[in-house]
Amino acid sequence: MAKSSFEYVKKFELDDTLLPNTWIVVRLDGKCFHKFADDHNFKKPNDLRALKLMNYAAFSVMRDFSDLLMGFGQSDEYSFVFKKDCNLYKRRAAKLLTTITSKFSTSYTYYWNKFLGDQQLLYPPSFDGRIVLYPNEDTLIDYMKWRQADVHINNLYNTTFWTLVQEGKLSPTQASFNCYVITLNKGHSFNFYILFQAEKRLCGTVSADKNEILFKEFNINYNNELEIFKRGTLLFRKNINIDESNKCSTVIVDVHDDMLKDSFWKDHKDLFTIKS
Ligand code: DGT
Ligand code: MG
Ligand code: MG
Ligand code: MG
Ligand code: MG
Known part of the structure; x- marks a missing residue:
């Protein structure tokens, strides 16, 4: 087919392919959730219903994107880790970031009633997002530790503050x-x-x-205090035997373990390789 004279505009679209063979981390964060939490009467400092909704929205993202190995959530944020050799959307940054962010946001809204019950959703929430690349496993582990250390510091402060x-x-x-x-x-x-x-x-x-x-x-x-408050939530895929026939099935599980301990990463070496 002959090209139209307008085709040249395609050349304005720039390449945003992410470096190959690096860990892709997508982190989302609620926009103005300080206000959003107040407007929707979230319990201070932690609202279990709101955290469970965050986890469920993240679960819905993980279910959709089989290249995601892990998700880690706390407060109004969630981090998602793609497998290193992910080639989804040819590793185009904008495609990855926008589809993850919109799937998360719509899931948060869609499943609102399932967790918040009588509390009416007063306006549509939004989430910002960023992509960070990590070159090796050690740095990725330090990233996860950094986010979990943040939960601890904030939660101890907030728990003491609101108790006072x-x-x-x-x-x-x-x-x-x-x-x-x-x-x-x-x-x-x-x-x-x-x-x-x-x-x-x-x-x-x-x-x-x-x-x-x-x-x-x-x-x-x-x-x-509840583990989910102190440590946040890690979602990951796990292969389990579903019946006596030894058939394996992959499920997404949530844990609230201490990821700051090196033993956690030794015990969960397969987190980086699990087949989805
Ligand atoms: P941002 O991210 O710059 O648009 O602004 P914020 O307000 O979202 O600030 P951020 O993300 O640093 O902090 C998260 C806020 O979310 C924090 O101020 C309190 C609120 N929040 C998160 N989870 C809960 C909760 O379970 N209960 C209550 N009451 N507030 C929460
Ligand atoms: Mg922020
Ligand atoms: Mg926020
Ligand atoms: Mg935040
Ligand atoms: Mg399309």
């Missing part, structure tokens, strides 16, 4: 402190502010201090 606010009756920030009006004789009065701020209380504290505040003041042992 909700149970310790400290105000969250300087903007809303307790105000007492003291009236002196002869009708003079002045405002007496008690600056019991949770933020101030936690300023400069290390992990041990927060653990101690929780334990000594509120009788909360941080170790007993």
